[in-house]
Amino acid sequence: MPASFGEMWAELLPVGRHAGSGGYRRYAWTGADAECRDWFREQAAARGLAYEVDRNGNQWAWLGDPAAGDAVVTGSHLDSVPDGGAFDGPLGVVSAFAALDGLRARGARPTRPVAVVNFGDEEGARFGVACVGSRLATGRLTPEQAAGLRDADGVSLPQAMERAGYDPAAIGPDDERLARVGVFVELHVEQGRHLGDTASPVGVASAIWPHGRWRFDFRGEANHAGTTRMEHRRDPMPAYAATVLAAREHAASAGALATFGKLSVAPNGVNAVPSLVRAWLDARAADEPTLGRVVGAIERSAREHAAREGGEVELVRESFTPVVDFAPALRDELVRLLAARQPYEVPVLPTGAGHDAGILAAKVPAAMLFVRNPTGVSHSPAEHAREDDCVAGVEALTDVLAGLACR
Numbered sequence: 208m209p210a211s212f213g214e215m216w217a218e219l220l221p222v223g224r225h226a227g228s229g230g231y232r233r234y235a236w237t238g239a240d241a242e243c244r245d246w247f248r249e250q251a252a253a254r255g256l257a258y259e260v261d262r263n264g265n266q267w268a269w270l271g272d273p274a275a276g277d278a279v280v281t282g283s284h285l286d287s288v289p290d291g292g293a294f295d296g297p298l299g300v301v302s303a304f305a306a307l308d309g310l311r312a313r314g315a316r317p318t319r320p321v322a323v324v325n326f327g328d329e330e331g332a333r334f335g336v337a338c339v340g341s342r343l344a345t346g347r348l349t350p351e352q353a354a355g356l357r358d359a360d361g362v363s364l365p366q367a368m369e370r371a372g373y374d375p376a377a378i379g380p381d382d383e384r385l386a387r388v389g390v391f392v393e394l395h396v397e398q399g400r401h402l403g404d405t406a407s408p409v410g411v412a413s414a415i416w417p418h419g420r421w422r423f424d425f426r427g428e429a430n431h432a433g434t435t436r437m438e439h440r441r442d443p444m445p446a447y448a449a450t451v452l453a454a455r456e457h458a459a460s461a462g463a464l465a466t467f468g469k470l471s472v473a474p475n476g477v478n479a480v481p482s483l484v485r486a487w488l489d490a491r492a493a494d495e496p497t498l499g500r501v502v503g504a505i506e507r508s509a510r511e512h513a514a515r516e517g518g519e520v521e522l523v524r525e526s527f528t529p530v531v532d533f534a535p536a537l538r539d540e541l542v543r544l545l546a547a548r549q550p551y552e553v554p555v556l557p558t559g560a561g562h563d564a565g566i567l568a569a570k571v572p573a574a575m576l577f578v579r580n581p582t583g584v585s586h587s588p589a590e591h592a593r594e595d596d597c598v599a600g601v602e603a604l605t606d607v608l609a610g611l612a613c614r
């Protein structure tokens with residue numbers, strides 16, 4: 208008897224959990240990650256599924272012949288952001304195994320192969336690039352780029368993979384494996400509270416907003432906090448502070464999102480006027496022109512405020528992910544399959560968060576199911592989904608697998 212949803216959940220719950228914060232620190236290729244991977248392999252074995260690890264370290268568990276092609280694939284990731292919640296990622300993997308069990312319990316006979324996948328290093332918490340496993344597979348990240356990634360201790364991605372027992376020489380595009388995938392459906396806890404305000408425990412994704420990261424270097428002149436008169440200062444901190452406020456205005460008026468969540472200050476002394484304030488902007492919007500306008504407006508504000516303080520600012524775009532529109536036919540089919548069996552409305556909603564499904568969408572028809580998150584909080588130990596909503600998510604995913612794989 209394979210483990211139930213509740214048993215699987217309980218097994219994963221303590222892995223990588225930090226006693227102080229209560230959050231998860233499951234970073235790629237660390238001990239906590241290895242424990243999660245061992246768990247995945249055990250779940251595959253307990254169900255008699257064919258287990259494999261692909262060249263990029265993603266784990267697969269197959270019901271049916273992997274080589275037959277046109278597979279229905281579901282899953283998510285098991286790694287976490289620093290002090291992340293229990294649901295982001297694992298809910299999709301645990302629900303995938305539970306849905307497979309649900310399929311068997313219904314006596315459904317798949318006519319297509321069905322697979323569960325765990326994509327490696329989705330959050331990018333260790334090496335700074337998100338969705339490494341799926342980006343490598345689809346060619347969005349080259350092996351050369353991956354080789355240049357380092358963690359905070361200077362360990363490179365290939366070194367980390369090797370230390371975890373994987374062959375970093377093998378990483379790269381995996382067209383052969385992707386060619387086996389007919390569709391990919393990722394179930395994920397909602398990151399936001401769209402469903403929280405509805406009577407629906409499960410929704411279907413329409414699109415992933417375009418998003419990017421920009422580094423702002425506000426430069427001024429370091430000086431003594433006790434002897435430098437206010438009018439003699441070239442202080443980059445007020446310019447930065449005014450830019451944060453401007454970013455909030457620009458984003459709010461465009462219905463977009465702008466966040467300065469990371470900052471480094473030099474020399475970083477309590478009694479020193481700073482010489483440099485380096486700040487990172489994360490910006491997202493429903494479409495690329497809107498995003499471009501918002502970031503442009505924030506940049507203009509930054510330049511004005513920097514000049515006013517006698518300093519200057521430089522901008523570097525560190526990453527950019529274009530809009531992802533999930534395959535409309537697959538999305539509509541998911542809505543139809545759920546509406547046929549479930550008593551609730553099936554909302555179709557966009558998200559500002561990146562996912563492996565968004566990366567895979569460039570190569571295979573991809574779709575997402577979101578499970579209601581009553582507070583909308585994510586990437587935090589407070590991230591939550593109710594137990595009955597998780598059960599509804601498994602039911603919905605089972606409906607989807609039955610509808611797609613058993614006809």
Ligand SMILES: [Zn+2]
Nearest residue numbers: 295296329395
């Ligand atoms: Zn996630």
